[in-house]
Amino acid sequence: MDETNSTQKRILLVEDDDGLAGVYVMRLQAEGFDVRRVADGEDVLSSAQNYHPDLVLLDIMMPKLSGFDVLDILRNTPDTAHLKVIMLTALSQESDRKRAESLGVDDYLVKSQVVIADVVDRIKYSLGIS
Numbered sequence: 299m300d301e302t303n304s305t306q307k308r309i310l311l312v313e314d315d316d317g318l319a320g321v322y323v324m325r326l327q328a329e330g331f332d333v334r335r336v337a338d339g340e341d342v343l344s345s346a347q348n349y350h351p352d353l354v355l356l357d358i359m360m361p362k363l364s365g366f367d368v369l370d371i372l373r374n375t376p377d378t379a380h381l382k383v384i385m386l387t388a389l390s391q392e393s394d395r396k397r398a399e400s401l402g403v404d405d406y407l408v409k410s411q412v413v414i415a416d417v418v419d420r421i422k423y424s425l426g427i428s
Contacts, residue, residue: 306331306332308334309326309352310351312336312357314357334351337361338360342363356383369385385407
């Protein structure tokens with residue numbers, strides 16, 4: 299019997315690369331997470347308010363709305379201000395990291411510097427899962 303959704307942690311994956319998103323969705327589901335994926339920044343806000351994720355895994359460079367803008371809106375919306383947000387991005391500049399931190403990101407991971415197991419570990423750490 300499957301675990302009920304009340305015991306599964308929910309992750310909202312915001313990634314516009316279909317191949318990469320597919321890999322992350324499969325791995326996170328295999329780790330026992332309930333995962334929903336959106337492909338652009340505009341869909342994040344409605345999804346976050348409807349899906350009630352425990353954590354948002356957020357890309358920065360996306361169509362329509364950047365991850366920076368999404369993070370800023372999430373942090374300034376009462377329903378979503380408390381969400382854990384991990385940025386997973388190709389942007390490795392210190393200025394980008396500092397900008398994300400100034401907007402209230404919980405963690406900042408550079409795609410070229412981590413493997414998926416590292417990302418899963420950081421998600422579990424952020425959610426208080428050993």
